[in-house]
Amino acid sequence: MTGKLAMFGGTRTVTLDEADRKLLAWPIVTxxxxxxxxxxxxxxxxxxxxxxxxxxxxxxxxxxxxxxxxxxxxxxxxxxxxxxxxxxxxxxxxxxxxxxxxxxxxxxxxxxxxxxxxxxxxxxxxxxxxxxxxxxxxxxxxxxxxxxxxxxxxxxxxxxxxxxxxxxxxxxxxxxxxxxxxxxxxxxxxxxxxxxxxxxxxxxxxxxxxxxxxxxxxxxxxxxxxxxxxxxxxxxxxxxxxxxxxxxxxxxxxxxxxxxxxxxxxxxRLAEWVAERERNVSGLLAGLADLPGLVLPWTPPDRTHAWHMLRFRFDVAAMGMPDVAPGAARSLLQRALRAEGVPLQRYQSMPLPAQPALRAGKYDPREHPVTAAVLDDSLTLQRWHLNPASEPVLRRCVEAFHKVWANLDVLAPVARQAS
CATH class of the missing domain: 3.40.640.10 (Type I PLP-dependent aspartate aminotransferase-like (Major domain))
Incomplete structure (x- = not known):
């Protein structure tokens, strides 16, 4: 799906009607x-x-x-x-x-x-x-x-x-x-x-x-x-x-x-839901695999993933925006994707030792550079994929990602102006 981004007045990709509670409700109460x-x-x-x-x-x-x-x-x-x-x-x-x-x-x-x-x-x-x-x-x-x-x-x-x-x-x-x-x-x-x-x-x-x-x-x-x-x-x-x-x-x-x-x-129903969630999430990730600069969550071959949440990282250089700060790109992509109906959000906003309740003095993020980088350049999808009936909504999410990526040239100048 292409066209004008919803954040600039275009048509929203994942509509409220499509994000039906029957497809996304969690937990499922029977x-x-x-x-x-x-x-x-x-x-x-x-x-x-x-x-x-x-x-x-x-x-x-x-x-x-x-x-x-x-x-x-x-x-x-x-x-x-x-x-x-x-x-x-x-x-x-x-x-x-x-x-x-x-x-x-x-x-x-x-x-x-x-x-x-x-x-x-x-x-x-x-x-x-x-x-x-x-x-x-x-x-x-x-x-x-x-x-x-x-x-x-x-x-x-x-x-x-x-x-x-x-x-x-x-x-x-x-x-x-x-x-x-x-x-x-x-x-x-x-x-x-x-x-x-x-x-x-x-x-x-x-x-x-x-x-x-x-x-x-x-x-x-x-x-x-x-x-x-x-x-x-x-x-x-x-x-x-x-x-x-x-x-x-x-x-x-x-x-x-x-x-x-x-x-x-x-x-x-846990075993059944684990299998169906694996199938749905695999389909979602396969649909996003060709987007440059979108770093997908990875499962090593010796283990399986419960997919409680999905974390996506953004490689600004691979996205054609090497001069944009990762945090600025992440913030703008969040706005663009949420406008299209994909509720990406941050999960944790700072390294754990930076939490005010835990630190005795000023925290230096260079102490844990990988954690700091991940938090700066990533967003998560939470709960929407837990329901085994969510596959139709996840397909629309794939369309929303592709729409945003088709408009990266429009977003790049906005990102460059950000702090």
Whole structure:
């Protein structure tokens, strides 16, 4: 599709009628979810203690089986899942944990809440995950763990990170919040480190009807610590009276049975949706492959991508605009594509260590140059592709990209005037 850009008064490519909720809604709520919720309401077991425990345990058993791990604990949200995974790893107060410089803020705040210092390492420019070489340079005598974030749904270089952790005697923790259903060398995300944390936030590939989290591990002692710490440090018996004895200082991080029932229904369709999403996203990327300067997300052949979100980078030189600042080109392309109906947006606006809550002084982006460059020259597509029925809308998105690229000569002078 060509013609005058919508931002200059032309016709919008992806119309509001085409962006139909039935094609883009997420999560998908069916009669199965409604029946499961009503069943919980009918029987009155609302929490994971007491009558609702069976619903939560069923979800835990099924997620452990899906990921190929021995144990799973359901918790209140994804951030709590990271916190409990770190607590269960047994790190000493004041120890350090290596984390990627590009991630959501919870990657850093979760260890800090357990008095563990995050030390930031740069990312791979194509995978957007923790670069093993950068992680190694961040290790000090105080380092006790590596937090591998499977950002956007792509598993990290886990063989290299496992070898690095073993060489230095470190725990390897997975932040798999965005990676439900992704695999690495035939194994599921969540079964690749010592312990792993998932989010069940309503926006995630495996959602609940609000907030939730899952922690997986093969280590019985770590699992015991997670279960202990999600219920005030208590061991709640399956039967009999609650003893009200707390073995450790802990809060309340339980998942409700209603949330577990909802996610259990979503899990029934996860494998099917993973396959359909792979098919739809592959079609989208194939339709964009010939656009010069558009750097598409990449999946190495030894792993699969969950496609929680898609990050596109813009190579200004290849686009014929070598004199335009990457940030200016990114900002203008965002305006042009959003005007055409493609809701591209930034995911994170600064390197994680630049967050005001985390820095002690002024941050120098040269400390993590790859992260800074990626944030400067990229945009993401979020949620629109999660629904397996989204393929018709994604085809129209391809047309919108092609229309914008056909007008790069019109956009270039505008970009040159930008700050």
């Amino acid at each position: 009669d199965a979810e409604r029946t499961a919720i009503l069943d919980v309401l009918e029987h009155g077991g609302f929490t994971s203690v007491g009558a609702g425990a069976a619903v939560v345990r069923e979800l835990e058993a099924r997620w452990a089986a899906y990921t190929g791990t021995r144990h799973c604990a359901a918790v209140s949200n994804g951030t709590t899942a990271i916190e409990l995974a770190i607590a269960a790893a047994g790190l000493d107060p004041g120890a350090e944990i290596v984390v990627p410089a590009l991630s959501f803020i919870a990657t850093a705040t979760a260890p800090l809440r357990h008095r563990i210092k995050p030390v930031f390492a740069d990312i791979d420019p194509r995978k957007f995950t923790l670069a093993p070489a950068a992680a190694e340079t961040a290790i000090t005598p105080r380092t006790q763990a590596i937090l591998a974030v499977h950002l956007h749904g792509l598993p990290c270089d886990m063989t290299e990170l496992r070898a690095l952790a073993d060489r230095h005697g470190l725990r390897l923790v997975e932040d798999a919040a965005q990676a439900h259903g992704a695999t690495y060398r035939g194994r599921q995300a969540g079964a690749l480190g010592d312990i792993a944390a998932f989010s069940l936030n309503v926006s995630k590939n495996l959602p609940t009807c609000g907030e939730g989290g899952l922690v997986t591990t093969d280590d019985a002692d770590m699992h015991d610590q997670v279960v202990l710490r999600r219920q005030f440090g208590e061991r709640v018996p399956d039967k009999g009276e609650r003893p009200y004895v707390s073995e450790v200082v802990a809060g309340n991080a339980k998942l409700s049975s209603m949330q577990a029932a909802f996610t259990r229904c979503q899990l029934d």
